[in-house]
Amino acid sequence: MTRSVLDVDADDLFELTAALVAVRSESHHEGELASYVESRLRDRAQSLTIDRVDANVIVRTNLGRDRRVVLGGHLDTVPANAGNEVPRIDGDVLHGLGSADMKGGLAVLLRLAEELNVDSSRATHDVTLAFYECEEVRDEFNGLGKVFEVQPELLAGDFAVLLEPTDGWVEAGCQGVLVAKAGFDGERAHAARPWMGSNAIHTASDVLTRLAAHQTDVVDVDGLQFRESFQVVGIEGGISGKHNVVPDRCTITVNRRFAPKYTPEEAEAQVRELLEGADDIEILQAQVAAPPNLSDPLVDEFVSGLSLPVRPKLGWTDVARFAARGVPAVNFGPGDPEIAHTQGEFVTRESIEQCYSVLGRFVGVV
């Protein structure tokens, strides 16, 4: 049965997700959704503190508990893709832009906030719920990064869970990212007399071969197997439209994902070694990895206490922002990570309800 989302029952977690999909929130345009979240909570505000910074909404209990748990979810989606901005419910499956990444998680957070708003007395930890903007775009725009910069006290805590789609797994830690651009110089000459010059693309080919053949490692951290990756993501050489010139410049851009065993500096040293032979190397991006921290008491309480399956997170996520500040953090949310950012993304009723159940038990509201 396919229904319009206009007749949703917003008390139902699954239909609340559909309502959140219906409020478009592509990156840089999260204001309406932030206001929707904020107004739902302010209308019934009782014990919660609500702060807003641009399109970021931070909601906190003030119970004086020993520990504070931060639960975070980004409000933004990637751009609409071939009509998928219109949510569509088919039985217990919700299709539509952001359904998997991560309006299902946002519905869980919003419902937890509403429960805490009504009665937080049963909560076992103080809880901070962070709804934030611009996770899907360049780091400089990231809402969590912005709040950490301007009002870090709003995000203080002892453990963080980000509701990225993980299909009900705990995805522990995350790998780091290092993007580097290597340049190779040559000397121009007429293509009919190449011996008068030096071909930068030919020079780069030796290094390219080494890069393409590079075998990456699987690195054990806390018993989790982090499968690293190393990819040439760009190459450029020659002068556009000029086929008669021996090229004097070629650049190769590489992307390395490194296990949380390494610092960005260590990862950079390894990449520089692979790029040996380049005339210049520029580091375009360096993002710290996050350790799984499975032996941390709160992580253990979450993972072991709730008997959740654990696997390593290979992509970089905002858990690294917490890890960089000494706060253990994991990814845990509804939806299949493999279909995030695809035209046909979807989320199931079961995965949303299961996530709500786990987090509700962890913070003590169910």
Added chain:
Amino acid sequence: MTRSVLDVDADDLFELTAALVAVRSESHHEGELASYVESRLRDRAQSLTIDRVDANVIVRTNLGRDRRVVLGGHLDTVPANAGNEVPRIDGDVLHGLGSADMKGGLAVLLRLAEELNVDSSRATHDVTLAFYECEEVRDEFNGLGKVFEVQPELLAGDFAVLLEPTDGWVEAGCQGVLVAKAGFDGERAHAARPWMGSNAIHTASDVLTRLAAHQTDVVDVDGLQFRESFQVVGIEGGISGKHNVVPDRCTITVNRRFAPKYTPEEAEAQVRELLEGADDIEILQAQVAAPPNLSDPLVDEFVSGLSLPVRPKLGWTDVARFAARGVPAVNFGPGDPEIAHTQGEFVTRESIEQCYSVLGRFVGVV
């Protein structure tokens, strides 16, 4: 002594060259120079037939001789470079845009035409002098190509000499050109999970290595050593500004210069073999080579009869247009080919006068 070209003595071949440099004629802007040439000849027109097609001026004797020799020179220059559009005479050296390529040759042609105009009775062959546009730009604009297309009878002949700068050597024949673009396909994936896709740049690297390592041949034709070349002149892969995506497309552009032993079809087959592994191959340019034809009677009369030194022409020139029509053709002109298209190009009085003397003797006007 440095002098302005304003006080040139246009009866002096060297100073006539300076006057021709002073009339700017960058490609697509040869009209003024074509009119200058045409009006100098029409003003004193006696026995010559003068035809004009756009900015091409074709001048012919009509003596009924057994053989007709075509002497050709392009009117255009490459773009001005850092002020070199102003000619400067320093003793017996003329500096300036087009001085070497090929206003010195044009001065020789113009003076020969003027001599024939006054008295062609001594001429040993009928002579066609072709002043043409757009040699320095894409093939489709080439003036010689245009005249061959619309009025081929104007360029009919038994032997052709093009006054490209050769430093007084006969540069026989010319190599052919084949430009091909090879494409490699992959499958996009997130750079954190590259095993979900296939990296087109990694795939292309095997072929690139083969191309960069390829040793070209030196091919003997008529006792001349044609040194072939094979260069990767362009490579492109990845999505500009996207460093997180395993690239699904990489293209490699190659430029092969092949000896006149081969047809373009043979050269293409050899290039396709080198590109084996590509998913698609597009031929962007295929220009026929010109054989040296040293045993042709008129070529032999020119080369041996005048005791000229001979070497192979490695770059492609318009001699191939004549060769493709069964007319043997050579390059022979004043100026150093190595400095053509450089900011500091120049030509010497001696090289212009020597070229005039050789061609004058060949056609019988000196």
